[in-house]
Amino acid sequence: PGSGSDLASVKTRAVRQGDKYIVNGQKTWTTLGQYGDWIFCLVRTSTEGKPQTGISFLLIDMKSPGITVRPIITLDGEHEVNEVFFDNVEVPAENLVGEENKGWTYAKYLLAHERTNIADVNRAKRELERLKRIAKAEGVYEDTRFRDQIALLEVDIVALEMMVLRVLSAETSGKNSLDVAGLLKIRGSEIQQRYTELMMLAAGPYARPYVHEAMEAGWQGDHVGAAYLAPLAGTYFNMRKTTIYGGSNEVQRNIVAQTVLGS
Ligand SMILES: Cc1cc2nc3c(=O)[nH]c(=O)nc-3n(C[C@H](O)[C@H](O)[C@H](O)COP(=O)(O)OP(=O)(O)OC[C@H]3O[C@@H](n4cnc5c(N)ncnc54)[C@H](O)[C@@H]3O)c2cc1C
Known part of the structure; x- marks a missing residue:
């Protein structure tokens, strides 16, 4: 915290x-930590010098005595x-990754990959098609203003896909292109929020009832409005997190300004 x-x-x-480390402290916001067998932790191993230089990267077995996982609902x-x-x-001590006090460097590399992953183009493409299906079924696809929103979203998803492919191809050719990972994260998370908003708009009042079970994979219920619309409210709320996790979008803009634009 x-x-x-x-x-x-x-x-x-x-x-x-x-031959061991004794770890004391707390980690908050651990996504799906209730299922994890292992956790990788950034831990303070030194208070000398800059804060970044005293951090190490440790792998910890979640079954170790002294670990408590408390849910945040x-x-x-x-x-x-x-x-x-x-x-x-x-x-x-053998669970230390790399060298002691070099964890910050490893973490930055890992976070760049996490941010590239958060862009989640595959899901955006799938959800775009779902948005079109919902818009057609609910009769708003014929509304040119609404369709403009879908078209703008589609253009942005294609642009995001091109950017992700550029990063991946630069990676395979050995160039370090992970500096732009923050841009992918910003754009990808904004797109995720846009498609959930448009689905809510398309579904109108049917999107409002919140059916908790509808968030479960394979849910088949049909007791509120059109069955396929029931998870929309839950998904809309859930996607609010995307501009915060993996490093907030405000902070990503700062990083991009410094590393890509050089300001
Ligand atoms: C649903 C969810 C799941 C998460 N899952 C994980 C996980 O699995 N593992 C993990 O390690 N972490 C996880 N996180 C943590 C996440 O990375 C942090 O919440 C995030 O980095 C923001 O940190 P914070 O919550 O301490 O907010 P703060 O750092 O206190 O930020 C508060 C606000 O101030 C703004 N701000 C802060 N500093 C600056 C600055 N320098 N310039 C401009 N604006 C600034 C932020 O953008 C934000 O709006 C998760 C968070 C959420 C909400």
Whole structure:
């Protein structure tokens, strides 16, 4: 807690004792942590010098004594995120990734991949087709103003796909293109929010009832409005997170300004 955007201020500590580390602290917002067998943690191993230089990257078995996972139930009733507490957790020193106090460098590399992944073009393409199906079924596809919104979204999804492909092809040819990962994250998350908003608009009052079970994979119920519209409210709320997690979009803009635009 308190080290979201300001990740370098991370306070969870790992103290080396012989062939193990003793970890004490807390991690908040761990997505699907209730299912995890392992967790990778950025832990403070030194308070010398710049905050970034005293961080290490540790792999921890979630079954270790001293670990508690506490659910955070979000406004939509979902159990997706958790708090994880570490109370004198013993971790074998061999679980250190790379060198001690170099965790910040490894984390930045990993986060760039996470942000590229968050762009989630495949899902955007699938949801675009679903949006069109809903708009047609609900009669708003014929409304040119509404269709303009869909067209704009489609253009932006195609542009995002091209950008992701550029990053991937640069990666395979050995060029470091991960600096633009923040841009992919910003654009991808905004697109995710746009398609959920347009689906809500297309469905009108049928999108309003919130059916919790409808969020489960394979849900077949039909007791509210048109069955296929029931998960829309839940999905709309759930997607509010996308501009926050993986590093907030405001902070991504700062990073892009510094690393890509050089300001
Ligand atoms: C649903 C959800 C799931 C998550 N899952 C995970 C997970 O699985 N693993 C994990 O490690 N983390 C996860 N996170 C944490 C996420 O990365 C942080 O919430 C995020 O980085 C923001 O940090 P914060 O919550 O501490 O907010 P803060 O850093 O306190 O930010 C609050 C606000 O201030 C703005 N802000 C802060 N600093 C600046 C700045 N320098 N310039 C401009 N604006 C600024 C932010 O944009 C934000 O709007 C998750 C978060 C959510 C909400």
